[in-house]
Amino acid sequence: MTRTALITGITGQDGSYLAEFLLAKNYEVHGLIRRASTFNTGRLDHIYADPHTPRNRLHLHYGDLSDASALARLIAKIAPDEVYNLAAQSHVRVSFDCPEFTADIDATGTVRLLEAIRETGVRPRFYQASSSEMFGKVQEVPQKETTPFYPRSPYAAAKVYSYWITVNYRESYDLFACNGILFNHESPRRGETFVTRKITRAVAHIKAGLQDKLYLGNLDAKRDWGYAPEYVDAMWRMLQQDQPGDYVVATNETHSVREFLEVAFSHAGLDWQKYVELDPRYQRPAEVDLLIGDYSKARAQLGWEPTTRFAELARLMVDADIDLLRSHREGKARVTA
Ligand code: NAP
Ligand code: F7E
Numbered sequence: 001m002t003r004t005a006l007i008t009g010i011t012g013q014d015g016s017y018l019a020e021f022l023l024a025k026n027y028e029v030h031g032l033i034r035r036a037s038t039f040n041t042g043r044l045d046h047i048y049a050d051p052h053t054p055r056n057r058l059h060l061h062y063g064d065l066s067d068a069s070a071l072a073r074l075i076a077k078i079a080p081d082e083v084y085n086l087a088a089q090s091h092v093r094v095s096f097d098c099p100e101f102t103a104d105i106d107a108t109g110t111v112r113l114l115e116a117i118r119e120t121g122v123r124p125r126f127y128q129a130s131s132s133e134m135f136g137k138v139q140e141v142p143q144k145e146t147t148p149f150y151p152r153s154p155y156a157a158a159k160v161y162s163y164w165i166t167v168n169y170r171e172s173y174d175l176f177a178c179n180g181i182l183f184n185h186e187s188p189r190r191g192e193t194f195v196t197r198k199i200t201r202a203v204a205h206i207k208a209g210l211q212d213k214l215y216l217g218n219l220d221a222k223r224d225w226g227y228a229p230e231y232v233d234a235m236w237r238m239l240q241q242d243q244p245g246d247y248v249v250a251t252n253e254t255h256s257v258r259e260f261l262e263v264a265f266s267h268a269g270l271d272w273q274k275y276v277e278l279d280p281r282y283q284r285p286a287e288v289d290l291l292i293g294d295y296s297k298a299r300a301q302l303g304w305e306p307t308t309r310f311a312e313l314a315r316l317m318v319d320a321d322i323d324l325l326r327s328h329r330e331g332k333a334r335v336t337a
Contacts, residue, residue, distance in 0.1 A: 002057075004028040004078060006124070008065060008113065009086030013189045014129070016043035018084060018232040023047070023057055025236075030078050032063045032071075032087065043189050065109030072116040075124075082239050084127045085113055088159075091193060092133060095155035096285055106158035107165075114169045114177075125176040125239040128166040131159045132183040132224065132250070132291050142294040145181065145246055152286040163246075170244055178238040180231075183250035183293040186313060187228035188320030195257055196225065196317060199264050204321035206275055207268045208329075214275050217282025219258040222290045226251045227308035227316075237302040250293020251306045263314040268322070 005022050009015040010031025022029050033040065047058055059078075063070040065087050075083075088106045089095065095102040110128060117124060135143045136152035151157040163179050170177040190197035195216070205211035226249070234249045265272035298304045308316070 002026060002028050003081045004030065005082040005084065006030045006032070006074070006078060006080040007084045007086060008032045009088065009129070010060070011040050011043060012086060012090070013043070013187060013191065013228055014185075014232055014235075015084075015086045016189060017187070017229045018086070018235060019044065019058060020047065021229075021232050021236060026057075028057050028059070030059045030061060030074075030080065032065075032074065033060050034064055035062055065105045065112060068112045068116065071113055072120055075116045075122050076120045079122045080124045082127070083113070083117065083124045084129075084235060085110060085162075086129045088129065089155070091191075092153045092155045092288075093282070093284055095153050095158070099154035102154045103158045103161075106155060107161035110162035111165050114165060114175075117175070118169070118173055123175070125244075126166065126169075126178070127235050127239055128162055128177065128179045129235075130163045130166075130179040130181045130246070131156065132181060132248075132293060133288060134160050134163060134181065135291065136288050138288075138290060141290065142250075142252060142292040144248055144294040145297055152288050153284065156288075167246070176239070176244045178244045179246040180235050180238055181246060181248045181293075182231055182234075183224040183226060183248070183291060185226045185228040185231040185249075186317060188317055188324070189228065190317070196260060196314070197321075199261060200314070200317040200321045202275070203264050203268045203270065203318050204325045206270060207322065208325055210325075212275070213277055215277050215279035215282065216257070217279065217284070218287055219261070219276075219278075220256055220289070221287060222254045222256045222292070224250045224252070224254050224292045225260070225310055225313060226306050227313050230306055230308060234298060234302060234304045237298075237304055241301065245297075245301070247298045247302065248293045248295050249298055249304070250295045251309065252292065252294060253310055254290060254292035255310050259310075260314055263311050264318050267315045267318045
């Protein structure tokens with residue numbers, strides 16, 4: 001029987017990969033999209049453009065995590081078997097500028113969606129996009145499911161609320177609800193203001209003679225960076241288990257922003273030190289210095305393992321940005337990687 005999934009945040013990096021992943025598994029996929037003054041479906045357009053993809057099984061609906069009645073109507077209308085809550089104001093630096101908005105979407109938005117599920121009586125399995133940012137000022141190295149949270153930003157504080165409200169609805173209402181505690185994951189579809197994509201995009205522009213400088217903040221921060229298409233597979237696996245649970249998804253490797261610069265620039269034959277300048281605008285009022293995840297539980301229970309490692313990830317993102325720039329300059333439409 002065809003299963004039905006609802007993805008909030010379907011226009012984002014993870015939402016677009018998850019939509020493809022579920023369509024390939026024969027799901028009927030519904031996505032929540034926000035009204036915007038410009039087109040915001042750029043990461044999904046190739047699904048509609050490709051005659052070999054099942055585009056008649058992809059359905060987009062206007063809505064917003066701030067609009068409870070629209071969420072309830074949508075849940076009642078499509079009665080999904082699985083709900084993936086990926087929508088968020090996902091930028092940590094921006095959350096310091098817009099803390100109240102971030103709380104409204106990333107914290108209250110989750111309980112609005114859970115309430116829409118509870119009130120309509122539809123009983124989907126529920127995935128919450130929790131984050132390694134919740135570990136913040138880390139209390140243990142590496143971080144695992146039992147490591148205490150210490151959020152260091154309005155974004156992380158909001159995600160901690162969503163983590164616990166998801167646990168609470170599981171325990172209070174017997175909802176099959178899971179938290180995926182995902183460490184940073186990147187791809188050619190990563191938003192251009194996150195550090196990896198900002199760097200790989202700059203490498204392509206510098207190589208083409210279109211940019212002279214790259215302005216960055218803290219180069220010493222260390223992150224556990226994985227490859228986004230592999231991480232959406234882990235989300236799906238969580239909802240296929242006999243029992244709901246919470247899982248760390250990571251690579252168990254950590255690298256600094258400086259190391260990412262070295263690999264990305266050298267892949268294009270460039271010396272990063274000639275181009276990078278520090279700009280205090282990109283510093284954060286409170287920083288997360290070191291993240292590294294222990295994904296043993298995901299490996300043991302979900303059979304999940306990351307395959308794309310740090311240097312390969314940086315190189316594939318550089319290659320994709322060089323190709324993207326070339327197609328733009330040649331005036332060709334591009335199908336995203
Ligand atoms: P992303 O590319 O920034 O996508 C966020 C999505 O949320 C977009 O589709 C965005 O719509 C949508 N959205 C934002 N505000 C909304 C609102 N008020 N109502 C409805 N939709 C809204 O993020 P991502 O990297 O794919 O991450 C997916 C989720 O995982 C997020 O919740 C993020 O916080 C979390 N997470 C990400 C990582 C990571 O490393 N990528 C790690 C851990 C957790 P527009 O396209 O219209 O802006
Ligand atoms: O920063 C440093 C910055 O913005 C990584 C989101 O997906 O992952 C992401 O959050 C590091 C930080 O990601 C710049 O200070 C230096 O230490 O790429 P980022 P993030 O903050 O780790 C987590 C898991 C999420 O859940 C989030 O949704 O890089 N950094 N210079 C910079 N960062 C940015 N953005 N821009 C700079 O110029």
